[in-house]
Amino acid sequence: MTDSGAVADDAPQEVPGTAVEAPADPPVVPPDSGSSPRSTVGGTILVTLLAFVTALAIGAILIAVSDQSTRDASSYFFSYPWDTFSRAGSAIGNAYKALFEGAIYNPHTAANHTAAGYLGPISETLVNATPLIVGGLSVGLAFRAGLFNIGGQGQIIMGAIFAGYVGFHWHMSAPFHVILAILAGMLGGGLWGGLAGLLKARTGAHEVITTIMLNYIAFFTLAYLLSVRGFQAPPYGQAISNPVDGNVHLWPLLGSSMRVHAGLLLALGASAFVWWLLKYSTLGFKLRAVGANPFAARTAGMGVENSYVTVMFIAGALCGLAGVSQILGTNTQITGDIDAGIGFDAITVALLGRANAVGIVFAGLLFGALHAGGSTMQAYTPIDLVQVLQSLIVLFIAAPAVIRALYRIKATTGSSGAALAKGWNG
Amino acid sequence: MRHATKIVALTSAVLLVAAGCGSKPASNSGNNPTSSGKKISACMVLDTGGVDDHSFNQSSYAGLTAAAAANPNIKVSYVASNSQNDYTPNLTAETNANCDTVIAVGGLMYQAVATIAKANPNQHYAEIDNSNQGLANVYGLQYNTAQGGFLGGYLAAAMSKTGKVATYGGLNIPPVTIYMDGFWEGVQYYNAQKHKSVKVLGWNEKNQKAGTFAGSFTDLNKGKTISDAFIQQGADIIFPVAGGTGLGSGAAAAASGGKVSVIWVDTDGFVSAPQYGKYFLTSVTKGLASSVTTYANAVASGTFPSGSYIGTLKNGGTGLAPFHNFDSVVPASTKAELAAITTGIENGSIQITSPSQPK
Numbered sequence: 001m002t003d004s005g006a007v008a009d010d011a012p013q014e015v016p017g018t019a020v021e022a023p024a025d026p027p028v029v030p031p032d033s034g035s036s037p038r039s040t041v042g043g044t045i046l047v048t049l050l051a052f053v054t055a056l057a058i059g060a061i062l063i064a065v066s067d068q069s070t071r072d073a074s075s076y077f078f079s080y081p082w083d084t085f086s087r088a089g090s091a092i093g094n095a096y097k098a099l100f101e102g103a104i105y106n107p108h109t110a111a112n113h114t115a116a117g118y119l120g121p122i123s124e125t126l127v128n129a130t131p132l133i134v135g136g137l138s139v140g141l142a143f144r145a146g147l148f149n150i151g152g153q154g155q156i157i158m159g160a161i162f163a164g165y166v167g168f169h170w171h172m173s174a175p176f177h178v179i180l181a182i183l184a185g186m187l188g189g190g191l192w193g194g195l196a197g198l199l200k201a202r203t204g205a206h207e208v209i210t211t212i213m214l215n216y217i218a219f220f221t222l223a224y225l226l227s228v229r230g231f232q233a234p235p236y237g238q239a240i241s242n243p244v245d246g247n248v249h250l251w252p253l254l255g256s257s258m259r260v261h262a263g264l265l266l267a268l269g270a271s272a273f274v275w276w277l278l279k280y281s282t283l284g285f286k287l288r289a290v291g292a293n294p295f296a297a298r299t300a301g302m303g304v305e306n307s308y309v310t311v312m313f314i315a316g317a318l319c320g321l322a323g324v325s326q327i328l329g330t331n332t333q334i335t336g337d338i339d340a341g342i343g344f345d346a347i348t349v350a351l352l353g354r355a356n357a358v359g360i361v362f363a364g365l366l367f368g369a370l371h372a373g374g375s376t377m378q379a380y381t382p383i384d385l386v387q388v389l390q391s392l393i394v395l396f397i398a399a400p401a402v403i404r405a406l407y408r409i410k411a412t413t414g415s416s417g418a419a420l421a422k423g424w425n426g
Numbered sequence: 427m428r429h430a431t432k433i434v435a436l437t438s439a440v441l442l443v444a445a446g447c448g449s450k451p452a453s454n455s456g457n458n459p460t461s462s463g464k465k466i467s468a469c470m471v472l473d474t475g476g477v478d479d480h481s482f483n484q485s486s487y488a489g490l491t492a493a494a495a496a497n498p499n500i501k502v503s504y505v506a507s508n509s510q511n512d513y514t515p516n517l518t519a520e521t522n523a524n525c526d527t528v529i530a531v532g533g534l535m536y537q538a539v540a541t542i543a544k545a546n547p548n549q550h551y552a553e554i555d556n557s558n559q560g561l562a563n564v565y566g567l568q569y570n571t572a573q574g575g576f577l578g579g580y581l582a583a584a585m586s587k588t589g590k591v592a593t594y595g596g597l598n599i600p601p602v603t604i605y606m607d608g609f610w611e612g613v614q615y616y617n618a619q620k621h622k623s624v625k626v627l628g629w630n631e632k633n634q635k636a637g638t639f640a641g642s643f644t645d646l647n648k649g650k651t652i653s654d655a656f657i658q659q660g661a662d663i664i665f666p667v668a669g670g671t672g673l674g675s676g677a678a679a680a681a682s683g684g685k686v687s688v689i690w691v692d693t694d695g696f697v698s699a700p701q702y703g704k705y706f707l708t709s710v711t712k713g714l715a716s717s718v719t720t721y722a723n724a725v726a727s728g729t730f731p732s733g734s735y736i737g738t739l740k741n742g743g744t745g746l747a748p749f750h751n752f753d754s755v756v757p758a759s760t761k762a763e764l765a766a767i768t769t770g771i772e773n774g775s776i777q778i779t780s781p782s783q784p785k
Contacts, residue, residue, distance in 0.1 A: 109522070124515060220641065227598055227635070235785060238533040238555070239599035259514065330511050335534050336597070337474060340509030375505065375512055376519065383476075383506050 043409075044354070050403050051396035052366075056096070059389040063095045063381045064088035095380040102376030103369035116257040121372065123258035127330055129368025130260075131156070131322035133267040135346025136364050137274045138193075138318035140355035142207075144278060145311040146291035151196055151211025152343025154218035155189040155316040159323025160338045161222060162188030165231070167244030167328060174247035178328070181248045182266070185324035186317040192218060193316015194309055201305035207312070215343070223336055233333065241334035250329040263325030268361070270318055275357035277314075287311050319343065348394045366393075468493070468722050469525035470504040471516045473532030477506060481643065481669045481692060482714070486531045486554055489718025493726070496719075500726050513538040521549055527725050529718065530554065533601070539564065550730045552721055554714065555601060557734045557784065566734035567717055568784035572608035573771050574710040574744035575665075576778060577764055578689050579612020581746070582663040583624040584760045585687075585707060592627035592661035594638040594652050596668035600782040605667045605691060605710060607631045607780030615767070615776070627661050628652075631780060640671045649674020657686055663707065665689040676702030687752070694747035707756075709747035713737050736784055740772045 064070050070091055073083035101108070103125050109117040116123075135152050142149035149155075163185030170177065196214055199205040225231045226239040233242045250262040278284040289297040290307045298304050326338050349367055353359030367390065374386030396403050403409070470490055472483040487504055494500045503525075505516045513535040520528045521542060530539045533555035543551050543564050551564045558566035582591040593609050595602040606629040613626050628638035640648045649671040653664050657678060662685060666672030672691060676699060679686045690699065690709035699706075717737055724731050737743015746764070749756050770776035 128511070223597055223599075224635075227600075237600050237782060237784060238536070239597070240534050240536075243537060326511070333537060335510050336599075337509050340511050371508075372515075375508070375515055378505060379503075383508065 046409070047400045047403050048352075048397055050407055050409075051400075052393055054396055054403065054406065055389055055392035058392055059385065060092045060096075062385055062388060063092050066382060066385065067091035067380075091380065095377050095385075098377040098380055099370075099373035099386075101373070103373035106376075114257070115255060119254055120258060123254055123260040124372035124375075125365065125369040126260040126264050127368070128371035129364045130263045130267045130329065131325045131340075131342045132345055132349050132367050132371075133361055133364030134270050134318050134322040134325065135342050136349030136353055136360040137267075137270055137357065138315040138322070139346045139350035140353060140357070140360050141274055141278070141287075141318065142311055142315040143350060143355040144291050145287040145307060146294065147197075147200070147207050147308065147311060147315075149193065149196075149211055149312070149315050149319075150208055150344075150347065151193060151214050151316070152319045152322070152346045153339045154211065154215040154343070155192045155319030156323040156326065156339040156343050157215075157218040157222050158192040158316075159185040159189035159320030160327040160334050161225065161323075162320070163248075163324045164241055164244055164327045164334045167248040168242040169230070171245060177245065178248045178250070181244070181328060182321070182324050185327070186320040189320020189323055190313045190317035193319065194313035196316075197309040197312025200312070201308045207308075219336075222334070222338070226334070226336065239336055243332045244328060248328050249332070250325070259330065261325075261329035263321075263329035266321060266325065267364075270321060271357045271361050274318075274360075278357065283307075283310070319346070322346070345390075348390065352394055352397055464726075464728065465499045465501060466526040466726050467501040467503070467524065468527050468529060468725060469520040469523060470502070470529045470531060471513070471520055471535070472504055472506045473534065474507050474509060475643075477504060479643075479669070480698070483531055485693060485712070485714040486529070486718050489715035490529070490722055492715060493719045493722035497723065497726055500722055502722075507535075510534065514542070517542045521546055526550065527552060527722075527730070529721070550725070554718070558732070562732060563730075565721065565731050567721065567737070568734060569712050569714070569717075569737035569743050570604075570778075570783050571710065571712050571737075571744045572604045572611070572778050572780040572783050573739045574712070574746060575605040575608020576612040576615070576771065576776075577608075577739075577746050577767060578605075578665060578708065578710040579609035579614075579626075580616050580767060581612075581708065581756070581760065581764060582609070582665065582689060583613040583616035583622070584763070585756065586624055586661075586663050588660045588662045589623065590625045590627060590660040591663045591665070592638075592653075592656035592659075593665040594628045594640060594649075594656075594668065595666075596640055596643040596671055598635075598637060598639050602667050603629075603634065603637070604780055604782035605665075606637065607782060608710075608778065609665050611778060611780065627656050627659055634781065640668050642671050643669035645671050646674045646677070650677045653678035653686075654681075657682060662686050663689065665691070665710070667691050673699060673702065676705055679705035690747075696747065696750040704751050706750065707752050708749050711745055711747050713743040713745075717743055738772070739768050 067087065070084060070087040073087045077084050102121055104121055106121050109120055111117065135156065138152060138155070139149050163181045166181040166184040192214060196207050196210045199210045200207050223239070226241060229236070231241055233240050252258060253260050253262060253264065278288065286302050286307055289300065289302060290304050294304045322342055323338070326340065327334055331338070345367060349360060349363045352366070353363035370386060370390055374383055377386060468490055470487055472487065475483055477483055477487055490502045494502045505520060507513055507516055517528060517530065517538055527550040530551065530553040533553070536553065536556045536559065539551055539553050540559050540561065543561050547563055549563060552567060553564060554567045556566055557568060558564040591613060593606045595606055610626050610629055610631045613624050616622065617624055630636065638652060640652060642648055649666060649668060651674070653675040656664055664675045664686065666675045666688065675688045679688050680702060687707040688702065688705050690706050692712050693709065694711060695706040695709045696703040717735060721731065739745050767776060771778065
């Protein structure tokens with residue numbers, strides 16, 4: 001877990017009381033596994049992998065149970081059990097094969113020998129991962145400062161509104177326009193997040209409550225805007241915004257036949273920024289100190305309130321970037337569900353990535369793959385099962401004790417959930 | 427822990443034994459009746475909400491399955507969209523799946539449809555709730571439900587004892603408010619004809635930004651709260667345009683002990699929500715299923731319709747469902763007036779002014 005490694009690097013500066021993230025150095029490490037931080041990483045990856053496998057196994061049972069022909073066969077299980085097993089097997093096999101084909105590589109489309117045939121599924125995975133990564137960074141960053149940002153939905157919507165408005169209402173030459181639209185989106189999300197931070201700093205209002213309420217306000221603001229001439233697209237028969245100008249589209253990375261767009265680069269840039277911010281910057285140190293123990297941070301002379309506003313502004317701006325990716329990259333028009341559930345999926349991505357930048361990139365890619373594969377998988381199984389699968393993975397990762405008990409793994413890491421749970425009582 | 431596992435295992439085993447005692451059905455291959463003619467596949471890309479949304483997606487797909495049930499040559503399938511992000515990949519997947527026609531359910535995907543239809547000029551598409559956008563390989567299906575709503579409004583005004591009727595929507599979006607516009611206009615028409623002053627609570631066509639909305643198409647309690655407030659203000663007929671939220675109006679009508687009745691929306695509520703059937707005065711219908719069936723049959727017969735279809739009173743694309751339990755309650759004179767209004771709307775002597783009408 002690089003997370004605890006990072007703290008260990010900073011150890012000399014550490015504020016007293018940051019015990020939450022301090023690695024409980026494992027006395028039970030096998031002697032040949034190298035230094036202790038590495039083995040901690042190994043342990044986390046092993047638990048994550050096993051959580052994934054366990055979730056797939058339970059998902060397989062659900063796929064079999066939800067398959068009509070398997071259910072039909074199970075009614076005569078004792079006279080001819082083979083039918084039940086073979087049908088369940090083919091249902092599970094088909095579903096997971098479709099998941100793989102939708103997310104990684106599809107031999108059927110590859111047979112066309114076009115770039116889109118080979119790389120299309122990967123492109124879809126990356127398209128889906130892009131907003132999840134930035135959203136996850138937003139939630140993860142707030143976690144590290146002890147705040148639980150459930151306001152991703154509202155911040156994404158605000159980001160999309162700002163970026164979209166600049167995109168379709170202003171007209172100017174290409175490079176300025178796209179940069180301005182991106183900045184506008186980040187500003188929109190940042191203001192919306194910063195508002196929650198300000199409310200917490202000034203009044204002590206809990207960010208969980210304020211961000212949820214701000215989600216509603218953003219959602220209905222968008223619903224209103226989608227009925228306003230100038231925002232709504234003519235002939236005003238649908239709740240959909242004007243399409244953004246061609247020159248604010250985030251350019252496609254793999255040619256126009258695939259959807260993966262430059263938003264991915266923005267997302268990776270944002271991850272690098274967050275990684276740097278938390279690991280090397282003074283501000284990041286302050287944020288982590290406040291997250292670990294606000295009282296100690298205050299005693300050490302840090303402006304706890306200011307850091308709430310700052311971190312929520314940055315977190316909001318990151319979600320705003322997810323909104324930018326939605327409106328300037330994946331879509332060209334805003335509808336009521338422009339947020340596409342990303343604001344909430346981002347929380348799971350952040351949890352899965354253990355609130356650290358590198359972990360979040362991988363978690364975002366995994367969820368992107370599940371989203372992309374989910375849409376092909378629905379040919380064999382209800383699409384809701386994909387969401388159940390995602391939830392199971394997160395459930396097992398959030399409760400590593402279950403996985404350790406199941407596979408008889410000795411606990412080697414400190415409680416990695418503790419930093420995340422802080423958000424609730426921060 | 428271990429004990430609990432044993433109990434679970436034992437219980438599952440018992441259930442399996444109980445469930446698995448049947449015998450294998452004899453295989454019945456070769457039951458293909460005389461199916462001649464070309465086989466076609468019609469694929470549907472659903473909007474968000476799932477295939478069982480009791481509304482838009484469900485009615486559209488029901489139209490397709492009805493066509494398939496009647497004609498064994500029609501093979502149907504669907505993919506659902508989780509969000510607007512899925513429109514393009516779903517349309518692409520269905521286009522690549524050798525479908526004879528791809529039916530997009532929802533006007534929000536019009537740009538995705540236009541893009542893919544231009545890129546695949548030999549593939550046929552249809553889009554529900556949008557025009558064909560001038561494309562030769564797209565068929566648009568739209569519904570002027572303001573016409574049906576007009577009849578509903580007139581009927582409500584004629585049947586109200588308190589002189590107050592009410593309507594509310596799920597969200598303030600054109601596919602919803604078009605019904606409310608029609609309803610409002612129907613009441614105004616009644617007032618003008620009969621020199622009455624029946625009031626409409628919850629909506630005024632002249633003020634499209636205001637009005638009563640539940641903010642949800644699934645929140646039954648919200649529907650009941652809104653309906654109770656309307657009843658408090660004296661309304662005795664309520665027209666919810668809010669999908670499942672509208673069931674709350676049924677609950678409110680039931681609680682009123684029959685003093686309040688409801689006009690259902692989209693489908694015949696007497697059939698689709700029978701638990702409140704006896705409180706449904708009638709329903710304002712949107713002929714999604716029947717028009718999709720017609721389209722699928724046309725495709726099966728080898729002719730791809732082009733242009734745009736607009737569902738009206740005349741072609742059955744919208745209208746009033748039967749009165750069912752209220753058949754004996756609605757006076758014959760009112761029924762005759764409704765028939766006259768239907769003719770008036772059809773021949774254009776009655777003009778509907780809703781800004782949300784398909785053009």
